[in-house]
Amino acid sequence: MHYIEILLTLWILTFSRTSGRCISRANVNVVEGEYFHLKRCPCTSQNKTGAVKWYKNSDSLGSVEITSSSSPRIVLHNCTLEFWPLELSDSGNYTLKMSDDSYEWKLNVLRRSNHRCYCENLVETELVEIGGALSIDCDKMYLYNKSLNSTSLYKDCEVSKSGDSFIKKEAEFKDQGYYTCIYFLLHNGKLFNLTRTRNIKITKDISIPHIWGPKTETIDVELGKDVRLNCSAPVADFSTLEWKYESLPNVHEENSSRYLSPEGVSNRTIILIIKNVNEKNLNTTYTCYFKDGDNMLTKTFILVKKAMMDIPDHVFTRGMIITVFISVAIVCLVILGIVYRVDLVLFYRSLTRRDETLADGKEYDAFVSYLKECQTENEEAHSFAVETLPKVLEKHFGYKLCIFERDVVPGKAIVDEIQSLIENSRRLIIVLSKSYISNEVRYELESGIHEALVERKIKIILIIFSSVSDLTFLPQSLELLKSHRVLKWKADKSLSYNSRFWKNLLYLMPAKAVKPCKDEADFVPLIS
Ligand SMILES: *[C@@H]1O[C@H](CO)[C@@H](O)[C@H](O)[C@H]1NC(C)=O
Ligand SMILES: *[C@@H]1O[C@H](CO)[C@@H](O)[C@H](O)[C@H]1NC(C)=O
Ligand SMILES: *[C@@H]1O[C@H](CO)[C@@H](O)[C@H](O)[C@H]1NC(C)=O
Ligand SMILES: *[C@@H]1O[C@H](CO)[C@@H](O)[C@H](O)[C@H]1NC(C)=O
Secondary structure (H helix, E strand, O other), X not given: OHHHHHHHHHHHHHHOOOOOOOOOOOEEEEEOOEOEEEEOOOOOOOOOOOOOEEEEEEOOOEEEEEOOOOOOXXXXXXXXXXXXXXXXXXXXXXXXXXXOEEEEEEEEEEOOOOOOOOOXXXXXXXXXXXXXXEEEEHHHHOOOOOOEEEEEEEEOOEEOOOOOOEEEEEOOHHHOEEEEEEEEEEEOOEEEEEEEEEEEEEXXXXXXXXXXXXXXXXXXXXOOOOEEEEEEEEOOOOOEEEEEEOOOOOEEEOOOEEEEOOOOOEEEEEEEEEOOOOHHHHOOEEEEEEEEOOEEEEEEEEEEEOOXXXXXXXXXXXXXXXXXXXXXXXXXXXXXXXXXXXHHHHHHHHHHOOOOOOOOOOOEEEEEEOOXXXXXXXXXXXXXHHHHHHHHHHHHOOOOEEEHHHHOOOOOOHHHHHHHHHHOEEEEEEEEOHHHOOOOOHXXXXXXXXXXXXHOOOEEEEEEEOOXXXXXXXXXXXXXXXHHXXXXXXXXXXXXXXXXXHHHHHHHOOOOOOOOOOOOOOEOOOOO
């Protein structure tokens, strides 16, 4: 083992300064399909181009000079002849001729195996003693200076699970096998490979007592799972094999058994079972003692809690995507909820048939305040207040309005009457027109606003006509109204019962279990 390593190191030291490995053996066995080169060191004719000539000798054709144009697979650099890759037909004798030197190789290209990743004839065998150092390092075994694309290590033609291209451990019997390093090289945009294989044989001088496996074994365990500790040794009749451990209720020994190892040696196995592993089992050691005459050997097991797996990358990415997706969905829902707040509230009211008007003892749902005199410029507002509003809110939606002109018996003290009517209503609807403020209704307005803003007894709904564009005449106290309590009537767009205007108005009105009126038209009856 060490001998081979030293030899390889020497090789590398000798030739790494030159361009790649020199081939000094006269007989060279190689395998088809791989990269290979023939190279003579030292190359004394480096200075003069054309001073180096390569020949291939075959029985049928005699000696033929190889030039750069011989084959696209073959590349010439002075004293180096490269094959990208080797073919069976490359077998033969090769001669390198320089002015003052010549050299000959016999190249033997072997057929690839269809079943294995290595060629049995090219395998180096290496013996490693059990418990000794098993060391395989593909990088150290690479003797060409062509830059590598990648390297992989295979055991018995299966790629190593860790993806590492080296192994360094205490040799166990199960480590026996064929270790193949596969080197991938990039040439003219194509990947080529070459392989180096070692057959590792694990040996044991069975006359020396031993316990199988490393002296100390660390075992990854999951809490709550069962663990079996296996201690086996080739035993003679007078030797003993036994466990020493801290006695805990969940630790038991199994009856010992015998088995024949692959080398034909009789072994004894004792097994310790730890059921339902808990924290107490972790901080202690389990030692197997083997006594054979004067020899005393031990093997120690240590249980280590298995590190929690990190979240694998793809799970993490998926989690991120789902999180982002859900966040976006929530934001969208919130935005939709804000935009369609009115529709949602109305839908909710109709679904639950909620009624706010039952328990407060008030008679009217809304007191409608408007300008009573019929001047031409206010005609629209007036007819809206006394005709359209009651038609829609009372007939279609089932509210009860208080309209002064209609509901107040003349003759009472107007001021007191208005005061008590407002107190008896749940909303104050103000139908605003330009001359409203200067008018006598101002009293309604002010006592209503007073109730709304100071005593918080009544909520104000302000309806403005689109023809009223200048709002500077509004009293200051009304400017304090929240903007969603101000509705704009647009004669052309607000006609349908489903229009924004009526929805917003219903939203501001108290919730009332409404009977939909089926026989009425979809549109607000037009006012003449
Ligand atoms: C190495 O190259 C040979 C021939 O080109 C190919 O058959 C083989 O599959 C390659 N090996 C790997 C591991 O790709
Ligand atoms: C090649 O050139 C080097 C210097 O560049 C010189 O030392 C060497 O002697 C030359 N070799 C031959 C064979 O001419
Ligand atoms: C190996 O070759 C592939 C193309 O076949 C290339 O994409 C990759 O970058 C190469 N890797 C290295 C380390 O050169
Ligand atoms: C115990 O380990 C040995 C090798 O170390 C193995 O051959 C044997 O089958 C194992 N026994 C059990 C019961 O696992």
